[in-house]
Amino acid sequence: LAVTSYGDGSDGSPPLPAALRASVTHDPDITASARVVAGIPAEVDGTAVDLLALTPLSGDVSPPVVEGRAPRVQGEIALGGTTLGRLGAEIGDTLSVRVEGRRPLRLQLVGRVVLPRVSGRAQLGTGGVVTMADASDLIGAQAGYPNLALRLRRGADTSAVLARLDRKYCEGAPPDTGCQLYRLQNDAPTDLVDFGRVDNLPLLLALVLALMGIGTLAYMIVTSVRRQEREFAILRTLGFTRRQVVSTVAAEASAVAGLALVIGIPLGIALGRWLWAVRASDLGTVIEPRVSIVELLVVVLAGAVVANVVASYPAWRVARLEPADRLRVE
Numbered sequence: 001l002a003v004t005s006y007g008d009g010s011d012g013s014p015p016l017p018a019a020l021r022a023s024v025t026h027d028p029d030i031t032a033s034a035r036v037v038a039g040i041p042a043e044v045d046g047t048a049v050d051l052l053a054l055t056p057l058s059g060d061v062s063p064p065v066v067e068g069r070a071p072r073v074q075g076e077i078a079l080g081g082t083t084l085g086r087l088g089a090e091i092g093d094t095l096s097v098r099v100e101g102r103r104p105l106r107l108q109l110v111g112r113v114v115l116p117r118v119s120g121r122a123q124l125g126t127g128g129v130v131t132m133a134d135a136s137d138l139i140g141a142q143a144g145y146p147n148l149a150l151r152l153r154r155g156a157d158t159s160a161v162l163a164r165l166d167r168k169y170c171e172g173a174p175p176d177t178g179c180q181l182y183r184l185q186n187d188a189p190t191d192l193v194d195f196g197r198v199d200n201l202p203l204l205l206a207l208v209l210a211l212m213g214i215g216t217l218a219y220m221i222v223t224s225v226r227r228q229e230r231e232f233a234i235l236r237t238l239g240f241t242r243r244q245v246v247s248t249v250a251a252e253a254s255a256v257a258g259l260a261l262v263i264g265i266p267l268g269i270a271l272g273r274w275l276w277a278v279r280a281s282d283l284g285t286v287i288e289p290r291v292s293i294v295e296l297l298v299v300v301l302a303g304a305v306v307a308n309v310v311a312s313y314p315a316w317r318v319a320r321l322e323p324a325d326r327l328r329v330e
Contacts, residue, residue: 024165031151031152032061033059034057037053037135040130040139043099045087047087050126064114066112066113070110070113076107077097079128080128081112084112094106102140113128113129214306221249221253232321245319249314257304
């Protein structure tokens, strides 16, 4: 959310009304707030970068920090991972930051962050964040009219919060106060949208691989049982019941599936974490792969059930085989 045309009075901008500031910092639906200037078109060491400047009022609305920290004092800057890669910069370096028509600043790089999209060319790994003081030096008086960004609690009714604030502070306000409440349209970054378009691809790939695995397991069990028909016939002659034959085939199928799961699950987790780390690094976002124990248990149980279902037909077939007929053929 954003409230436009309010500053803190320190740079000649209209000060944020005390009542409104008290409301946004104590409203149960608002967990954090800050003054924000977004989409500052700048050049960092000659590379075009959109900058974000903020001054916290309550809570924390800072972008997620991947490495280092967010800027705290004047003279510091944090950049997205993709931008860092393009610049070949490292935390601790001093960078030249300028806006056309203004004098350049020398800012120290203090962190790598994940930034929201603040303009048409910004993506997850691009852009940077600076302090409001540096933003004022870069763009002058324009920084005096920032947005008031609000972070709402999970499940809060956005429209209701806007209506409540608007009713209290903007209805009937003089035109020169510039009071305007609206929902900040923060479009999803292009990289994230493109990634979301293949959101079902991992599921489809998993289904295809699962079907291939079931087919392979069925082929192995059917082939194995056929090759062991003579052995099963001997077991029947020695006193095995049909139920015991079925149990033997089921145990064999469970052993094969168990071995596959013991090998496949750790390899799958390791490969998945590595692939996501590579992809997340390219996107410039936080690398936090997660493994659900519950889902792993479901996979193990499903594997055991599928193995026994697949083995049911060849087990039933070999159990009904007459030992005399099979031994006579031999």
